[in-house]
Amino acid sequence: MKYLDEYRDPDLAQRLFAEIRRITTRPWAIMEVCGGQTHSIIRNGIDQLLPEAIELIHGPGCPVCVTPLEIIDKALAIASRPNVIFCSFGDMLRVPGSAKDLFRVKSEGGDVRVVYSPLDAVRLAQQHPDREVVFFGIGFETTAPANAMAVLQAHRLGLRNFSMLVSHVLVPPAISAIMESPTNRVQGFLAAGHVCSVMGTWQYRPLVERYHVPIVVTGFEPLDVLEGIRRVVLQLEAGRAELDNAYERAVRPEGNVAAQQVLSEVFEVTDRAWRGIGVIPQSGWRLRNAYRAYDAEARFAVGDIQTRESPICRSGEVLQGMLKPNQCPAFGKECTPRTPLGATMVSSEGACAAYYQYGRFIKAEEVGVAR
């Protein structure tokens, strides 16, 4: 596929690996913010082929993983209602709430449907005027324009049976929170390419300056990721801290202005809890007052659902880069993709699941595959 295959070329990848090895003189800890990048790194075995000195820390950039337990429990409560069609992206179905997941709710009679796009949920609301259609509106800045458009479209169509359970999160406040953390080890960031396609790169300049940390906007294919790493290492080795864009084909400095306009029409910034991390100020979006009629949380009065997270799971530390998944005592024992304790084990984007699925506790050497 054009714009994909070129960026998976094995020979060019080897050259980039060699170049990174060449320019790396001492240990660096680099965080890829985005779960999609984590997925690409593990699925392609990039981390195994990088020099030992480069440590990749998997960031909190998987929306499935960071959606707070409380919101999951609210989703489960709403999806269990008899008259509700609950629509979700596929990867949310296996995320465990306190007692169950959406699959279980479905098996108990809830009408839970996987949709590919939020507009599919709007269409369902049109087709079932006698049912309440609720869309689980999660995601980062990349997904938010789609969800905002779904709300606008429902509004335009006068659909009174459509609502959204909104739990949007934002990348820059999360980077701030990581840099502010007393235990932080991250020295450079690969910024999430698709988030930046929407929001532009300008939001990251203040972070670069405030924390004196290199941030390189990075794509998702192996060569993209390697180039992002190379550019971060170049800065780190040179003692520089700049905002750089290694995903220029898809990211403009100003981002997608049309999308940003709709986002500020529909959403407003709010404090948001991140699963395993806690509340990060001004780190999420919620519906503006003008669209509060579409807020599922209000419509279904699930406001007073409150939940504690699993005491064993250390996904918070994993998400903050303080712990590698296989350093969690439960990893691969109590906690597997089959019986996830934390959300990071659920989504195949989640750092724990990615480790389990593609790397597990065995090293490439032990697998015995010739390089």
Add this chain to the structure above:
Amino acid sequence: MKYLDEYRDPDLAQRLFAEIRRITTRPWAIMEVCGGQTHSIIRNGIDQLLPEAIELIHGPGCPVCVTPLEIIDKALAIASRPNVIFCSFGDMLRVPGSAKDLFRVKSEGGDVRVVYSPLDAVRLAQQHPDREVVFFGIGFETTAPANAMAVLQAHRLGLRNFSMLVSHVLVPPAISAIMESPTNRVQGFLAAGHVCSVMGTWQYRPLVERYHVPIVVTGFEPLDVLEGIRRVVLQLEAGRAELDNAYERAVRPEGNVAAQQVLSEVFEVTDRAWRGIGVIPQSGWRLRNAYRAYDAEARFAVGDIQTRESPICRSGEVLQGMLKPNQCPAFGKECTPRTPLGATMVSSEGACAAYYQYGRFIKAEEVGVAR
């Protein structure tokens, strides 16, 4: 079973056959009014064992058979509505309307349920407050008290989602109509035992007097039927025309007074069309104004459904005793229980079906069973 097995005794039956043979000196045409008696006659092979001189004419006493096509079509229309649970006695499901039957409606998604008693339908209405529960209230005077009680019970419970499609018919006006018919050949009647259990025998005295015709209230077991025939023949041979009761264990002259009171509370007499026969004045019951709120015909606005009957089917003549089922040209060819053209081929009580099922066109001799 007590009160059943004694009346099926083969030796006593042979004695009664012999007695009937003994007292019969010339041909007599006797109508058993009731489909249950037709069923018993054919199922037990009574007609084959009677003297040739005695012709049994099968009367219009099968409620499934005489329910007008138009009412069936209304039932089908109501049962097809998305929010309706349509409840019926089992034997109505295969009765063909103009284009289909309730089985077909069910296969097309209608929620059609077989109930044993109208009170089951009331219970369903309680259990499904969000659905409309409609009961198909057909039958003669025997069934009417049950249906009346269901309406009363729904009323007591304040069920606004219960209604009844009422098509009740009455025996005495049908006997009148038969006797008034210029082609009538019936010389004596076996009156329907269970109808008389409810209504008493007094209603039949005026008929006996007006038409100078013997009427013997008769039960359903083989000995009961034979005794009824014997008593009619005795009267006919003697030139008498009296009201007699050969089912005294179950029928009192006054009938069931408690039931009659409820019947006149809930129902009022009305003209009623009989399938294959036409309108017989004052021959049916409908809901009184006080209970019109439970009238499904009004609730679902099916009043303007009008239908023609099949031009080939001669069930009208069969029901009036003018034609034996196997004299109908369609019998066993275009028309079988598998592909019924008329309602008399549908219910196993129906004269055509009873002939087909138990007698068909072959005679006992041809079957070659030793007597």
Add this chain to the structure above:
Amino acid sequence: MCLGIPGQVKEIYDMNGIRMGKVDFNGIVKDVCLAYLPDITVGDYTIVHVGFAITRLDEQSALETLALFQSIGLLDEELRSNAAEEEAA
């Protein structure tokens, strides 16, 4: 019409203000509405149609009917044996 089956009342109870009973049909027990037989008591037999008891069965009449059948039979047999005698004669 009107399939009616005899059964024996085993128990009488009230359901939402309606007189109901458990009626035994040779081992099969069914809940039946007794509202139309206010006088029926446990042990009595009744005819049940679509879940409703419509009449009490009168044992005396039943026995009389059966006795009548027997007598017809006897009469008939007498006649037959008479006929046989005549033939034999």
Add this chain to the structure above:
Amino acid sequence: MCLGIPGQVKEIYDMNGIRMGKVDFNGIVKDVCLAYLPDITVGDYTIVHVGFAITRLDEQSALETLALFQSIGLLDEELRSNAAEEEAA
């Protein structure tokens, strides 16, 4: 996060006032919302996420990036061949 796949716009149309398009992903054609790319035209490539086109792919930048990779490779190969020469030397 945010699985985004490049595809080529094949057709643009309107659905209930929303700008939509048919986008081809190597033979798989999908209806995609183009509302956020008012300037995109047939033939352009875009990144699609949850049914929405979020950005236009810039061919010039793409080629430059690939050229950069090639040059890194060349640099690397030069270095390696230098090293080999050194070793050989």
Add this chain to the structure above:
Amino acid sequence: MSEGLNFEGWSCPLPLRDHPNIVMGHGGGGKLSAELVEHLFLPAFADSGAVDMGDAALIAVGGAHLAFSTDSFVVRPLFFPGGNIGELAVNGTINDIAMRGAQPLVLSAGFILEEGLPLDQLAAIAHSMGVAARRAGVTLVAGDTKVVDRGHGDGVYINTSGFGIVPEGIDIGPTRAQPGDAIIVSGTIGDHGIAILSVREGLEFGATVESDTAPLNGLVADLLDETRNIHVLRDPTRGGVASALNEIARASQVGIVIDERNLPVQDAVRAACELLGMDPLYVANEGKLIAIAPASDAERLLARMRAHPLGRQAAIIGRVTADHPGLVAARTGIGGTRIVDMMVGEQLPRIC
């Protein structure tokens, strides 16, 4: 669009045309079922072989003959007096194999589970299947599990298939009834159908009737030990004894006469049938067989049946005639005669 989506080419043969859609009766084991096989499945499968009219198909493999059968079980409720769907599924296919005179060897079990089914119910069903298989001495060797969305199943559907070996010299099948043969039934009829009805929604009565579900291979082995001269064996399941006899009368082109007074029927089953306006001849059995053999062997077979725990109430119920081929007649209780036709769809409770 693929060729599979083009329905225009196919024309629905009469007499199916009057039912453009599947109705419940197509699964009732009566005329509608038979028509579906005859007019739809047989023509479609024709050149690939034939769907055997009997309980099981006979396959020659090397020197041996195998009896191979399949059945799907969709009974509701899953648990009923006297058994559950699992036991029924195992016994059902064992019996179909045994009705060819074969000794059942192995079974497969295919489950279609509805999302939301409690696992403890599934475990109880599986447990019964294991018990039933051991009881009959057959092995469950192959399995398959599919799960369907909630609302697209009914808890559990089970298919069992399997085969057994037909002993040398045995030739039992529905086409072999001969005039002069006696017809024996191995016990009371209608038990299973009435046990199921007794717990079905809306038609509850005191549950004193239990399903007769049982494996009949042991009984068949005893009968074959008594004499190999048995012409037909048949388990009268859906559609009851009446439908089974009709199928035999047609397949063998003989007449059949039964005497209703000789039909073994439990009191409670008879009572339930009276109450619902049903005929026990049409009610399903799951642990009974009909044996048709020369009248000269009938008493020996009857005695041997009665000596087996599953045949204690066996009775000779009729005979095969050369007259009225294809028809089943019954001598009624009072000595009359009636035709016992095949059911059209399902038997329905009557009010009148």
Add this chain to the structure above:
Amino acid sequence: MSEGLNFEGWSCPLPLRDHPNIVMGHGGGGKLSAELVEHLFLPAFADSGAVDMGDAALIAVGGAHLAFSTDSFVVRPLFFPGGNIGELAVNGTINDIAMRGAQPLVLSAGFILEEGLPLDQLAAIAHSMGVAARRAGVTLVAGDTKVVDRGHGDGVYINTSGFGIVPEGIDIGPTRAQPGDAIIVSGTIGDHGIAILSVREGLEFGATVESDTAPLNGLVADLLDETRNIHVLRDPTRGGVASALNEIARASQVGIVIDERNLPVQDAVRAACELLGMDPLYVANEGKLIAIAPASDAERLLARMRAHPLGRQAAIIGRVTADHPGLVAARTGIGGTRIVDMMVGEQLPRIC
């Protein structure tokens, strides 16, 4: 109350306890399916025999060995690009039988029809079954039809069961993979699963991908003609190549390494997988096989496969190792390594 209704006695073994009810994943062909078999069905059926891990069970009958298999088909939609449920059901069981090296002989067909199913659809399905059976040279010999109430089925469910004869001297099964063996796949992977997804509600794209449903017995016969020295054959259906290889790795206690660059994947299938965030290794196939044989025979087998119409795009995709027994690893496109685990439930479209 009957013994069948008493669930208290049974205790649900971990790790099933965390799912008290059946969920869709129990039918997905991944870990949940495997656990259901291991923890529920096998213990229940245990003393009656064992559910074979392979595609079909081997039964000794007289001197011959039969491969016996069952599968139920619940695919939606009933008609999809490249086939329909009937064709799929016939090919599916033929393939399971062929995977033991057997030549399929006979099939049964058990239908569970939903009230309301248009008869013309059923006729089209039956027609396809007849065509598929003739194509593969097998005979449909036994059938059964049940009808379930509308809303309790999904149009048509089909079970097919059947058996075939394993030629003398053939020993092919999932436990026989040996270090040093080569792994060959007979063509492009993921076609069926993506064809189905392509028409599923809510996930429609231009339907250019067709199901690969096909009978593999002819291809297997060719391979066995080339060499009898084949260790394992497997049709990677539900759960895809990844799940099939994991099962083999565990059953044979060997390691498996595949090279992702060698996996044949159609462009459109690859594109659909990218779009949905799926991995073609986990997507179902219905007309492909995996053959595992000594490396020395691999090139001959590959050439023979490519000479067959159903094997034109065959490829050697990996090898069996003594290292990491029970594990499947993949060499990635850029030369890294990853573990290819079994799926847990079903593969779901990802957004991220």
